[in-house]
Amino acid sequence: MYVYDEIDRTLVAERVAEFRDQVQRRLSGELTEEEFKPLRLMNGVYLQLHAYMFRVAIPYGTLSAPQLRKLAEVAQRYDRGYGHFTTRQNIQFNWIKLADLPDALAELAEVGLHAMQTSGNCTRNVTADQWGGVAPGEVEDPRLWAEILRQHTTLHPEFSFLPRKFKIAITASEHDRAAIKIHDIGLRLRRNEQGETGFEVLVGGGLGRSPFIAKTIKPFVAGRDLLSYVEAILRVYNQYGRRDNIYKARIKILVHELGIDKFAAEVENEWRQLAGGPLTLDDETIADIRSRFIYPDYPPLPDAKELLAQASASEPAFATWLANSVAPHKQPGYAIVTLSLKPVGAPPGDATAEQMAAIADLAERYSFSEIRVAHEQNLVLPHVAQRDLPELWHALEAIGVATPNVNLITDIIACPGLDYCSLANARSIPIAQQLTRRFSSAAAQALGQLHLNISGCINACGHHHVGHIGILGVEKNGEEYYQITIGGRADQKAQLGELLGPAVPFDQVADVIEDLVEAYRELRAGPQELFVDTVSRLGVEPFKERVYATRQ
Amino acid sequence: MTSPLQQKIKITGPSVVTANRTIDGVVVYRSADQRWATDLAEAAIVRDAPTARALLAEAAADDVGAVGAYIAPVLIAADGTVLPGNLREQIRRDGVSITLPSVR
Ligand code: HEM
Numbered sequence: 001m002y003v004y005d006e007i008d009r010t011l012v013a014e015r016v017a018e019f020r021d022q023v024q025r026r027l028s029g030e031l032t033e034e035e036f037k038p039l040r041l042m043n044g045v046y047l048q049l050h051a052y053m054f055r056v057a058i059p060y061g062t063l064s065a066p067q068l069r070k071l072a073e074v075a076q077r078y079d080r081g082y083g084h085f086t087t088r089q090n091i092q093f094n095w096i097k098l099a100d101l102p103d104a105l106a107e108l109a110e111v112g113l114h115a116m117q118t119s120g121n122c123t124r125n126v127t128a129d130q131w132g133g134v135a136p137g138e139v140e141d142p143r144l145w146a147e148i149l150r151q152h153t154t155l156h157p158e159f160s161f162l163p164r165k166f167k168i169a170i171t172a173s174e175h176d177r178a179a180i181k182i183h184d185i186g187l188r189l190r191r192n193e194q195g196e197t198g199f200e201v202l203v204g205g206g207l208g209r210s211p212f213i214a215k216t217i218k219p220f221v222a223g224r225d226l227l228s229y230v231e232a233i234l235r236v237y238n239q240y241g242r243r244d245n246i247y248k249a250r251i252k253i254l255v256h257e258l259g260i261d262k263f264a265a266e267v268e269n270e271w272r273q274l275a276g277g278p279l280t281l282d283d284e285t286i287a288d289i290r291s292r293f294i295y296p297d298y299p300p301l302p303d304a305k306e307l308l309a310q311a312s313a314s315e316p317a318f319a320t321w322l323a324n325s326v327a328p329h330k331q332p333g334y335a336i337v338t339l340s341l342k343p344v345g346a347p348p349g350d351a352t353a354e355q356m357a358a359i360a361d362l363a364e365r366y367s368f369s370e371i372r373v374a375h376e377q378n379l380v381l382p383h384v385a386q387r388d389l390p391e392l393w394h395a396l397e398a399i400g401v402a403t404p405n406v407n408l409i410t411d412i413i414a415c416p417g418l419d420y421c422s423l424a425n426a427r428s429i430p431i432a433q434q435l436t437r438r439f440s441s442a443a444a445q446a447l448g449q450l451h452l453n454i455s456g457c458i459n460a461c462g463h464h465h466v467g468h469i470g471i472l473g474v475e476k477n478g479e480e481y482y483q484i485t486i487g488g489r490a491d492q493k494a495q496l497g498e499l500l501g502p503a504v505p506f507d508q509v510a511d512v513i514e515d516l517v518e519a520y521r522e523l524r525a526g527p528q529e530l531f532v533d534t535v536s537r538l539g540v541e542p543f544k545e546r547v548y549a550t551r552q
Numbered sequence: 553m554t555s556p557l558q559q560k561i562k563i564t565g566p567s568v569v570t571a572n573r574t575i576d577g578v579v580v581y582r583s584a585d586q587r588w589a590t591d592l593a594e595a596a597i598v599r600d601a602p603t604a605r606a607l608l609a610e611a612a613a614d615d616v617g618a619v620g621a622y623i624a625p626v627l628i629a630a631d632g633t634v635l636p637g638n639l640r641e642q643i644r645r646d647g648v649s650i651t652l653p654s655v656r
């Protein structure tokens with residue numbers, strides 16, 4: 001956990017007081033909606049179809065047990081008893097009343113939570129690998145650098161009125177769990193030949209109406225130069241990014257229009273002015289921030305192979321969960337546990353207040369009081385002793401967060417869609433519900449890793465372009481239709497999916513997905529070949545034939 | 553922000569003016585007696601562009617009461633019941649089409 005200092009606490013408290021005043025002036029009519037909207041957006045407050053939506057920042061997806069408990073309380077007291085964890089490691093409440101917001105913010109501030117950097121045309125909450133600090137083989141905890149960026153960019157006057165929102169993600173492992181290639185800036189921690197820590201810097205990724213995969217503009221930027229280099233990128237963007245057309249305002253369009261080489265040259269030019277200047281991070285500053293990350297003092301434990309084998313033998317359901325949801329930890333004797341927020345028939349990423357409170361308790365008991373939020377809309381207990389796994393599993397089962405479907409076809413990423421969102425064309429959640437009912441646990445296991453992502457409109461909040469299977473809601477003559485893409489991926493080999501064919505109506509989506517999956521089973525080179533690899537080997541055609549042969 | 557009043561108004565059938573209540577975001581409809589009502593049945597029905605524009609202007613002037621006023625289509629059933637004119641408006645009137653996680 002990162003421990004806030006006095007500056008952070010004062011800032012958060014001042015922010016609450018300021019917003020309380022703004023809300024009061026809005027409710028009294030002193031502020032019009034036009035005047036108030038940018039102010040509420042700076043505090044994570046959107047207006048959706050039926051209510052205000054309130055987005056709370058969870059910097060790099062790390063939560064303490066008291067923070068999660070507080071989120072549960074806010075869900076209970078001010079909302080309808082649940083929250084939605086998002087693809088940017090934040091949480092959203094869907095039913096909050098404007099009049100209650102200042103109180104909710106004040107309660108959150110008690111545990112250091114706030115809504116800064118969750119909306120508006122600023123640098124948004126920096127996201128990082130949810131396994132940061134515990135993944136075996138990572139270069140270094142990426143959250144250290146995410147925190148440095150957070151401190152530098154929060155309320156930064158030059159970066160609070162960018163042409164458009166700006167999202168940064170960091171990974172420190174070979175396997176990219178932070179989807180850095182679909183972010184405005186993607187940072188991959190690495191070491192150079194001299195053993196120095198630094199970053200490969202990618203820019204221009206993003207989804208939405210014009211999706212792009214980020215490209216590398218510099219293979220190595222030393223850690224001490226991170227801020228000056230990011231600032232150089234932001235300055236080039238701030239200067240040339242388009243403000244005349246909201247659809248062309250993201251940095252991806254600028255990178256695309258200038259070309260990656262020209263863009264890189266512009267950044268390099270700008271950086272020459274900044275490099276070595278006051279933004280250079282000295283070792284002391286880095287060490288100070290590092291020292292504020294408190295790591296558990298892991299009591300040494302042996303690996304618990306035998307105990308786990310015994311538990312698996314006597315309880316097949318435990319064995320399935322262990323194989324699916326538990327991953328190796330840096331530390332011998334410990335494990336990383338993913339809590340699936342994708343139970344059969346439920347909205348992906350939602351957790352009830354009771355579940356959040358119970359998970360906070362379990363984190364205290366089994367995970368050194370720490371929880372992580374994964375961009376796949378799941379939660380993680382990052383420091384679990386292997387010998388506690390059987391006990392923990394029972395507890396997780398009891399609260400419905402041990403569905404063994406992590407990374408499987410039913411581990412669906414879905415945006416709120418037309419059930420909540422005022423921009424939606426079609427519903428996302430009911431499609432996800434149908435699919436989790438369609439594919440039984442055994443069927444999903446048999447398919448292996450398969451990412452299915454759903455968005456309710458082209459804004460692509462559900463990352464449909466990079467799902468192995470992507471589903472996009474469109475509207476045709478007032479009816480909900482869905483376009484299906486296949487072959488996308490969000491990891492280190494990120495690429496955009498290809499359109500399968502004409503959109504299909506709501507009622508046919510689950511059948512089409514089943515056909516796709518059947519086609520995969522017939523076409524794959526063997527059970528080891530993942531769906532996405534079969535698509536990349538054979539292309540879209542054979543899948544298309546299969547799906548549309550019987551439909552037109 | 554383009555004011556709703558500057559937008560072109562085209563209506564193809566019976567319509568209402570709807571918005572979200574400022575204090576809590578609840579879906580509301582403008583009534584003939586210049587109130588915001590939560591029940592669609594109380595909405596003023598307009599059938600041509602000039603009347604729609606006038607209702608919208610009157611409603612949008614109450615910025616403290618509700619935000620984001622716009623014209624939405626409705627259907628009038630044989631018995632006179634007013635129904636939402638599309639899926640979006642149906643979901644706005646009825647609430648989410650799913651069971652909330654907290655009431656499972
Ligand atoms: C009321 C309006 C909106 C709501 C409620 C909303 C909601 C969300 C949510 C919930 C996510 C995370 C997905 C999840 O975990 O469920 C998200 C991400 C995202 N939103 Fe929205 N969104 C809104 C408007 C927009 C708009 C206007 C755009 C673009 C013009 C947009 C573009 C995106 C993109 C591209 C992401 C995801 C990916 C990323 O860059 O990390 N959203 N949004």
Ligand code: SF4
Nearest residue numbers: 415421424456457461
């Ligand atoms: S993808 Fe579209 S429908 Fe889904 S949350 Fe984003 S804006 Fe709304």
